[in-house]
Amino acid sequence: MKPTRTTGSVIALWVFGVLGVFVAVLPLLAGPYAQAIGRSVLTYLILAVSWDMLIRSGQLSFGIAGFFGLGSYAAVMAGKWLGMAPILTLLLAGVVVALVAAAVGSVVLRLRGMYFAITTLALAEIFRIIIRNWNNFTGGPNGALLSGVIFGGNAAATYTLMLVLGVLAIAASEWFEHGKMHFALTAIRNNEVVAKSSGINIYRYLLIAFVITSAMQGVVGASYAQQFGFVTPESSFHMNYTLIPLALALFGGMYTSWGPVVGAVILGVLGEYLKLYIPYGHLIVYGLIIVLVLLLMPKGIVGLVRARMREVSHD
Amino acid sequence: MSKTLRLQIILGGCVVVAAVLIFLWKPTVLIYGVQRAGLYAAIALPMALILGVVHIVNLAHGELMMVAAYITYYLSRSLGVDPFVAMLITAPVMFGVGILIYKLTISHAVKGPELNQLILTFGVAMVLSQLVNLLTTSQTRKISLDYVTASATIGETSFGTYNFLFVGLAAAVLIGLQLFLKRTRLGQAATAVGQNPNGAEIIGIDVQRTYTIVVAIAAGLMGIIGTFFLTKFSIFPAVGGAYTMKSFCLVAMAGIGNLPMIVVSSLILAVAESSIQAIPGGSGWAPLVFFALIILVIMTRSFRRSS
Amino acid sequence: MLKIDSISCSYGRLGVIHDLSMEVGAESVGLFGPNGAGKTTLVNAIFGMVPVKSGTITLDGQDITGKPTHEIVRSGVALVPQARELFPFMTVRENLMVAAEQVPHARERSSETLEEVVSIFPILGERSRQLAVTLSGGQQRMLAVGRSLMARPRVLILDEPSLGLQPSIVHELFSILGEMKKEISILVAEQNVRESLRSVDRGYVLENGRIVIAGSASELAHDPEVERSYLGL
Numbered sequence: 127m128k129p130t131r132t133t134g135s136v137i138a139l140w141v142f143g144v145l146g147v148f149v150a151v152l153p154l155l156a157g158p159y160a161q162a163i164g165r166s167v168l169t170y171l172i173l174a175v176s177w178d179m180l181i182r183s184g185q186l187s188f189g190i191a192g193f194f195g196l197g198s199y200a201a202v203m204a205g206k207w208l209g210m211a212p213i214l215t216l217l218l219a220g221v222v223v224a225l226v227a228a229a230v231g232s233v234v235l236r237l238r239g240m241y242f243a244i245t246t247l248a249l250a251e252i253f254r255i256i257i258r259n260w261n262n263f264t265g266g267p268n269g270a271l272l273s274g275v276i277f278g279g280n281a282a283a284t285y286t287l288m289l290v291l292g293v294l295a296i297a298a299s300e301w302f303e304h305g306k307m308h309f310a311l312t313a314i315r316n317n318e319v320v321a322k323s324s325g326i327n328i329y330r331y332l333l334i335a336f337v338i339t340s341a342m343q344g345v346v347g348a349s350y351a352q353q354f355g356f357v358t359p360e361s362s363f364h365m366n367y368t369l370i371p372l373a374l375a376l377f378g379g380m381y382t383s384w385g386p387v388v389g390a391v392i393l394g395v396l397g398e399y400l401k402l403y404i405p406y407g408h409l410i411v412y413g414l415i416i417v418l419v420l421l422l423m424p425k426g427i428v429g430l431v432r433a434r435m436r437e438v439s440h441d
Numbered sequence: 442m443s444k445t446l447r448l449q450i451i452l453g454g455c456v457v458v459a460a461v462l463i464f465l466w467k468p469t470v471l472i473y474g475v476q477r478a479g480l481y482a483a484i485a486l487p488m489a490l491i492l493g494v495v496h497i498v499n500l501a502h503g504e505l506m507m508v509a510a511y512i513t514y515y516l517s518r519s520l521g522v523d524p525f526v527a528m529l530i531t532a533p534v535m536f537g538v539g540i541l542i543y544k545l546t547i548s549h550a551v552k553g554p555e556l557n558q559l560i561l562t563f564g565v566a567m568v569l570s571q572l573v574n575l576l577t578t579s580q581t582r583k584i585s586l587d588y589v590t591a592s593a594t595i596g597e598t599s600f601g602t603y604n605f606l607f608v609g610l611a612a613a614v615l616i617g618l619q620l621f622l623k624r625t626r627l628g629q630a631a632t633a634v635g636q637n638p639n640g641a642e643i644i645g646i647d648v649q650r651t652y653t654i655v656v657a658i659a660a661g662l663m664g665i666i667g668t669f670f671l672t673k674f675s676i677f678p679a680v681g682g683a684y685t686m687k688s689f690c691l692v693a694m695a696g697i698g699n700l701p702m703i704v705v706s707s708l709i710l711a712v713a714e715s716s717i718q719a720i721p722g723g724s725g726w727a728p729l730v731f732f733a734l735i736i737l738v739i740m741t742r743s744f745r746r747s748s
Numbered sequence: 749m750l751k752i753d754s755i756s757c758s759y760g761r762l763g764v765i766h767d768l769s770m771e772v773g774a775e776s777v778g779l780f781g782p783n784g785a786g787k788t789t790l791v792n793a794i795f796g797m798v799p800v801k802s803g804t805i806t807l808d809g810q811d812i813t814g815k816p817t818h819e820i821v822r823s824g825v826a827l828v829p830q831a832r833e834l835f836p837f838m839t840v841r842e843n844l845m846v847a848a849e850q851v852p853h854a855r856e857r858s859s860e861t862l863e864e865v866v867s868i869f870p871i872l873g874e875r876s877r878q879l880a881v882t883l884s885g886g887q888q889r890m891l892a893v894g895r896s897l898m899a900r901p902r903v904l905i906l907d908e909p910s911l912g913l914q915p916s917i918v919h920e921l922f923s924i925l926g927e928m929k930k931e932i933s934i935l936v937a938e939q940n941v942r943e944s945l946r947s948v949d950r951g952y953v954l955e956n957g958r959i960v961i962a963g964s965a966s967e968l969a970h971d972p973e974v975e976r977s978y979l980g981l
């Protein structure tokens with residue numbers, strides 16, 4: 127039985143791999159509209175993956191929008207004040223957000239469960255208020271405008287950029303799924319006391335995970351801001367950027383790399399159509415997805431498929 | 442025990458000294474702070490009730506208030522009655538909403554992992570605010586009532602007096618909840634469930650029914666509190682979110698299960714906020730106070746636990 | 749009174765109780781067996797806290813299988829759980845009174861019952877204003893027993909009441925149970941066979957979810973198997 131399962135999963139891997147490459151390359155052939163949708167899917171995909179990477183340690187973050195917005199601002203400020211090349215501002219944003227996350231994390235990561243979750247829920251609001259009040263640097267309530275957008279608005283190029291970032295995000299997630307990092311995060315989630323007594327420096331691993339996932343969110347924010355060329359406190363820290371990734375990750379399946387990816391691809395594409403039909407309040411769908419998935423299929427699509435495959439291999 | 446008592450006395454002393462200083466500096470800061478504390482405490486108390494009995498942080502707490510405010514708004518507009526008359530309908534409707542939310546969502550997660558509970562109530566919050574957004578758009582709404590502009594003058598300082606109503610509201614909610622928990626059969630059962638649900642089941646308490654009623658009572662109270670809120674403030678679909686976080690901050694400061702302390706924590710937060718607002722250029726920063734407080738309080742709490 | 753007719757229980761795929769039958773009449777019955785035999789599972793199944801896969805449980809002919817716990821309590825069964833399950837931040841008196849409040853026929857006579865319970869366990873009267881969490885282990889066990897009596901049950905079930913108590917207190921507790929059996933039916937799950945045999949009329953020995961020996965207290969006391977495994981002779 128064991129060999130069949132390995133062959134089965136190898137075949138599955140190939141099927142998904144070829145399918146994945148096909149889906150990823152498709153927009154490049156299909157034109158600007160498909161590329162725009164692909165860009166948006168990838169934006170939320172990276173956010174969803176990064177959120178999932180942290181929750182594997184048992185730390186639930188509602189702070190995605192906060193780091194996303196911070197990254198957006200870092201990139202636009204670097205372009206505006208330093209005249210930095212757009213692609214470099216993404217790197218800078220990653221570094222800035224990583225530093226902020228390290229500082230914030232060194233305090234809030236001592237909190238657990240609901241305390242951590244609610245503190246991170248406040249982060250977007252905190253960052254937004256600071257940015258809004260820091261008038262002469264950030265442009266205050268009006269936000270700031272760049273003179274141009276990244277790659278001069280070339281859809282294929284920006285899609286490719288997002289694709290590269292997406293692949294990097296999945297690679298980072300896979301790294302978290304294996305080796306020492308995986309062992310440490312899972313140990314922390316399952317039992318902190320045991321993890322501590324087995325010599326894992328919980329705090330260090332949590333901080334690494336928090337800094338990396340926040341930086342990912344910051345880079346996505348930066349690339350998003352560079353694509354549209356502006357930031358405002360209200361739009362850049364919008365609740366969307368927390369709500370949608372959460373829904374995608376849950377729908378696909380938590381605690382895996384591929385869950386958030388599958389969720390992002392399916393819901394991301396559907397979401398674009400939804401936006402056309404319900405321009406205001408389409409976000410209610412994501413709230414409903416969160417509630418329904420938790421109640422009806424807590425392991426998400428990937429969990430369902432896995433259970434189904436196990437059934438098949440048992441027969 | 443004596444150590445915590447000493448700590449409380451020191452803390453209490455600091456608060457009193459700070460209050461006196463603030464009063465000498467700008468009396469209105471203290472007055473507005475007390476009024477605001479009333480609002481905060483009233484909103485936080487029902488969250489504390491749910492947390493103390495059901496052991497769930499309801500991240501849709503502020504959204505319940507928002508929904509209640511909208512219900513009252515439309516009732517009072519369409520029936521042409523005062524919001525406080527409309528409240529007679531809003532409160533029972535919200536009681537029903539509480540039952541519905543418990544039965545449909547929370548009851549399925551009440552024995553599950555804490556993270557799932559948090560994500561679930563976050564999802565409920567999003568559904569509620571987006572539903573209102575979908576139905577009424579994100580435009581802000583306000584009812585103008587002539588009695589809310591009442592003011593008084595003492596010496597040279599004049600100030601609005603309507604907001605003292607929130608202090609009365611908080612007192613009523615606190616006393617009502619304490620009487621309920623101590624004096625009624627259902628309330629005593631709820632106390633027992635909050636301390637040990639297994640034990641409660643064993644002595645014959647219907648734990649699920651108790652949870653349902655407690656959530657419904659909290660939601661019903663939000664029906665009342667949301668109406669009071671509407672009489673003074675503008676409402677919009679996202680208005681509740683900040684109050685969820687502030688309420689949690691206050692409950693965490695007070696200690697889970699300690700309702701009277703919420704009054705004290707509300708006073709600290711509210712007076713700190715109105716002090717910051719009184720500093721020139723400070724008004725934009727006031728919303729950060731609660732974040733600083735929550736970090737400070739939870740850190741000292743977790744340090745004390747680990748030592 | 750309490751009649752258990754070929755019930756089976758399991759946790760997931762793990763069967764724990766297999767086709768088990770027993771009865772408790774107007775008497776005191778012991779349920780003996782090593783750790784992991786299934787005593788707690790059986791007791792919790794009677795009490796509606798573990799699902800019953802098959803078979804029936806009746807109380808005075810009335811089927812209570814699968815009923816919710818609060819209904820079973822109302823029909824006259826009370827449990828003293830292995831883990832005591834008190835309300836730590838309620839006073840001793842509040843712990844007792846809240847239990848009486850939940851059962852209609854006990855509610856009317858709660859102050860009378862309270863006096864009876866205090867006369868059985870005087871310590872609960874002395875400590876009535878103290879929080880339950882401040883009591884010693886033995887006192888907490890007394891409170892757990894007292895609390896179960898507040899419901900004025902017809903059948904009292906105790907799950908390992910001697911667990912973690914010092915011998916003198918165990919002795920006292922079983923003397924009290926020996927007195928109480930005149931008024932109510934008692935089913936006591938125990939590993940401490942030596943002490944509990946003094947207070948029961950009959951007993952069952954449970955191993956791996958099946959009854960392997962049944963008999964009167966004196967029969968069990970002289971059964972070679974029981975002597976070897978439980979009385980350590």
Ligand SMILES: Nc1ncnc2c1ncn2[C@@H]1O[C@H](COP(=O)(O)OP(=O)(O)O)[C@@H](O)[C@H]1O
Nearest residue numbers: 759762764781782783784785786787788789790
């Ligand atoms: N909640 C549970 N889930 C799974 N298995 C359990 C559970 N509780 C008990 N068991 C198993 O059932 C068996 C009987 O346990 P229990 O009824 O507690 O025995 P006893 O009370 O006689 O010591 C044991 O093998 C135990 O591991």
Ligand SMILES: [Mg+2]
Nearest residue numbers: 787788830908
């Ligand atoms: Mg046991």
